[in-house]
Amino acid sequence: MKQTVKEKVLRVLRTKLDITKKYVAAVSGGADSMALAEGLRQAGFDFLVCHVEHGIRGAESLDDARFVKEFCRQRGIPFDCRTVRAPEFRQQEKLSMEDAARRLRYEALLSCAEEVKADYILTAHQKDDQAETFILRLLRGSGTRGLGAMRFQRERILRPLLTLSGRELRDFCTEMGIVWREDKTNQDLQYARNRVRKLLIPLIEEQFSPAATDILCRTAEHLQADSDFLEEMADQELRHRWNPSALGGQGVLDVSEWENVPDVLRFRILRQFWRQAGGPQELTGVNLRDLAQLIEKKSSGKKILLPGSWQVLRSYDKLILFSSENLKADPDEEWWRYEIGWEQIPFAGAGEGDKGRKILFPDGRSVCISIRRGMPSYVHRRQMIYPLSQLRQLGSSLEFRFRQPGDRIFPLKGTGHKTLKKYLVECRIPVEKRDHLVLAAVEGEIVWIPGVSNARWSMDQDVNYQSQDWLFINLLG
Numbered sequence: 513m514k515q516t517v518k519e520k521v522l523r524v525l526r527t528k529l530d531i532t533k534k535y536v537a538a539v540s541g542g543a544d545s546m547a548l549a550e551g552l553r554q555a556g557f558d559f560l561v562c563h564v565e566h567g568i569r570g571a572e573s574l575d576d577a578r579f580v581k582e583f584c585r586q587r588g589i590p591f592d593c594r595t596v597r598a599p600e601f602r603q604q605e606k607l608s609m610e611d612a613a614r615r616l617r618y619e620a621l622l623s624c625a626e627e628v629k630a631d632y633i634l635t636a637h638q639k640d641d642q643a644e645t646f647i648l649r650l651l652r653g654s655g656t657r658g659l660g661a662m663r664f665q666r667e668r669i670l671r672p673l674l675t676l677s678g679r680e681l682r683d684f685c686t687e688m689g690i691v692w693r694e695d696k697t698n699q700d701l702q703y704a705r706n707r708v709r710k711l712l713i714p715l716i717e718e719q720f721s722p723a724a725t726d727i728l729c730r731t732a733e734h735l736q737a738d739s740d741f742l743e744e745m746a747d748q749e750l751r752h753r754w755n756p757s758a759l760g761g762q763g764v765l766d767v768s769e770w771e772n773v774p775d776v777l778r779f780r781i782l783r784q785f786w787r788q789a790g791g792p793q794e795l796t797g798v799n800l801r802d803l804a805q806l807i808e809k810k811s812s813g814k815k816i817l818l819p820g821s822w823q824v825l826r827s828y829d830k831l832i833l834f835s836s837e838n839l840k841a842d843p844d845e846e847w848w849r850y851e852i853g854w855e856q857i858p859f860a861g862a863g864e865g866d867k868g869r870k871i872l873f874p875d876g877r878s879v880c881i882s883i884r885r886g887m888p889s890y891v892h893r894r895q896m897i898y899p900l901s902q903l904r905q906l907g908s909s910l911e912f913r914f915r916q917p918g919d920r921i922f923p924l925k926g927t928g929h930k931t932l933k934k935y936l937v938e939c940r941i942p943v944e945k946r947d948h949l950v951l952a953a954v955e956g957e958i959v960w961i962p963g964v965s966n967a968r969w970s971m972d973q974d975v976n977y978q979s980q981d982w983l984f985i986n987l988l989g
Contacts, residue, residue, distance in 0.1 A: 517683045521551045521676065528664065528672035533631040535559040535670075536624050538617070541576040541693035544636035546583070547681040548673060550688050552634070553587055559634070560590040562624045564617045566598040568609070569697065576693050583690075592628075594620035610703060618669070625668065637662055637671045640678040643728040644708045657743075657780075660736035661729075677725070746780035749773060754785065762822075763789035767807045768829035778804060789833045792820035807831065813943040827942040848874050849913040852881070854904060857983070859883045870988070871912060873950045878988045879962065881910075886978045892924070893987075896952065896960035898969050900981040906954040910983070915951060921958040924966045932958055939964060952985065962987050 515523070529535070537552055539545040539561045552559050563580045565573050577593050584591035596619075602612035621633045645661040652658070664671055673681065685692055701707050716724040755764040765785045773781065779800045786795050795803075795818070802816050803824065812828045821836040850871055860867045860882035868882030883900060890897045903910065919932035930938075936946050941964065952960035959967045962985075971977075 516687070517680055518554075518687055520680065521547065521684045522555050524675060525551050525555045525557070525672055529555075529557060529634075529670070530631075531555075531557060533558070534629065535632050535634050536562050536621060536628065536630045537634045538621055538636065539563055539580050540636075540695070541580045542636075542695060542698075543682045543685050543692040544638055544673065544678060546690050546692045547684045548634060548636040549583070549589065550587075550690055551684070553589060554688075560592060560624070560628055560630065562621055563591070563593045564620045565593060565595045566613045566616065567596060567600075568598055568613065569695075572696065576695075579693055590628075592624055594624060596620055610705065622668070631668075633669045635669060635671050636673055636681075638673045638676050638678055638681060639729055640709070640725060642674055642732060643713065643725040644705055646728045646732045647708050647712060648704060655779075656735045656739040659732065660739045661732040663736060674729075742776060743780055743784075746777045746784055749777060750781050750784050750788070753781070754788065762833040762835050764833075765831040766829060767831055770807050785831070786818075786833070790835065791818070791822065791833075795819065803831070825944055827944050828940065830942070832944055849911060851909050851911040853909045854883075854900065857881055857883050857910075859885075860984070861885075868984075868986075873912070873962075875948065875950065877950070877962070879912075879985050880988060881983070881985045883981050884984045885981055887980070887982055888984050890984070892966055893963055895987065896962075896966055896983070896985040898959055898967070898983045899977065900983050902969050903954055903959070903983055906957050906959075909954070910959075911953055912950055913953060914947060915949065916956070918956050919951070919953065919958055920956060921961075921965075922968045924968045926968065935965075960985065 535552070535557060537545070537549055537559050539549050540563065549559075549561055561580065561584050563577050565577045567573070569576075581591050581593065583589075596613075596616035598609060598613040598616055601607070601616055602609050605612065607615070618633075624630075625633050642661050646659060649658040649661060662671055662674065664674060682692075697703070698706060699710075701710065713724060721727060750765075753766040755766070763785065765781075770778070782800055782803050783795055799818055806814060806816055806824065806826050810826075812826055815823050815825045818824055818833075823834045825832045825834065852869065852871075856869070858868050861884075868880045870878055870880050872878045888897055915932055920929050921932055921935050922929050923935060932951075933946075936949070941949065949964070950962055951958050952962065957967075
């Protein structure tokens with residue numbers, strides 16, 4: 513026996529939704545949303561109707577709000593109306609009126625759901641809307657993710673009517689004796705969606721197939737399945753490359769051997785990386801192309817800007833994301849400095865271990881500093897030795913600090929001085945670490961980079977270094 517349209521609508525709702533959950537239904541007053549509200553009521557769901565008035569159509573828009581409110585009053589349905597100002601928001605954010613209204617509408621619906629503690633938001637998008645969305649995204653050049661069009665669920669938003677046509681929902685309203693409002697803007701051909709609905713789809717149905725809407729919706733479903741598979745593959749690849757907390761940023765992506773990653777996964781990995789790091793909004797195609805170029809050019813130290821005043825830094829084989837918050841350096845740390853005069857450094861005899869002045873670095877490491885008679889043995893990088901007489905010629909004190917303009921170093925394995933910047937590049941010190949690298953310096957001469965490199969001192973064959981005093985520093989942690 514053939515189902516009536518009422519039976520079909522109620523069956524779809526009961527199949528797609530959970531009777532134990534609470535919902536906020538977005539109801540504009542049009543046929544689709546009125547069918548959603550009446551169907552939810554007859555199926556026995558716990559829900560509230562939220563009407564969003566966009567401030568676009570003046571008195572007509574206010575009449576829509578009163579119409580939906582009266583519909584709910586007559587049926588005992590909880591009602592809430594939210595007013596937004598799409599024209600002002602459009603101008604402020606440089607958006608189309610459609611985009612401005614949609615963003616504000618979802619913000620209002622989410623706010624309503626939070627206040628009433630609803631589990632989900634329901635919209636009345638149906639099969640015709642799906643076909644239109646597919647065409648609009650096709651014309652924008654979307655990939656499989658975009659061409660999948662609208663899904664039943666996107667976070668807290670559910671679209672239970674996607675398998676029903678607009679005609680079926682209007683027939684349901686007629687059968688239930690429900691009138692609806694017609695939005696005059698739906699006839700305005702300045703809007704791209706209206707041109708697709710009024711001009712393009714009728715032409716396709718006439719010239720190619722009367723079942724065009726069903727065909728387009730099936731294609732969108734196939735692309736959703738393909739996209740889901742590719743997203744899962746991208747997620748698996750991301751797990752091998754993702755570090756959520758390293759190097760002081762929001763996240764780090766290993767891009768070594770990026771050329772071995774299939775092209776079809778690369779943008780997906782970058783999108784997922786951005787989302788997992790907490791990116792404030794979706795990356796655009798331009799953003800993704802900029803990121804791809806940053807990876808391909810292999811320019812370590814280069815930064816680019818991303819939405820929300822975020823930055824991404826390429827550091828050798830890593831992409832490091834920085835939010836606007838963690839880009840703000842701690843001024844106390846930036847100017848950290850510890851100075852000690854030669855006379856303040858204690859003398860330690862042979863075999864006295866770590867007897868000396870201990871100094872704590874901002875990164876949690878510490879050193880023990882002392883003066884010893886005779887050239888001591890030492891472990892390269894973790895310990896530093898230097899003739900005290902030569903240090904006195906460079907300056908009156910030793911300081912531990914971060915790098916400064918004009919710093920230079922005479923590398924232990926080298927033939928002359930180098931600028932510190934050039935030397936750190938040669939040592940492959942990631943750019944994001946350079947400004948927070950603790951240095952031992954006398955004036956502008958770097959005499960030790962703890963844990964990284966020792967500097968070179970002059971050796972004179974006529975000098976008995978075993979009778980000289982030496983500065984000895986031991987890196988403890």
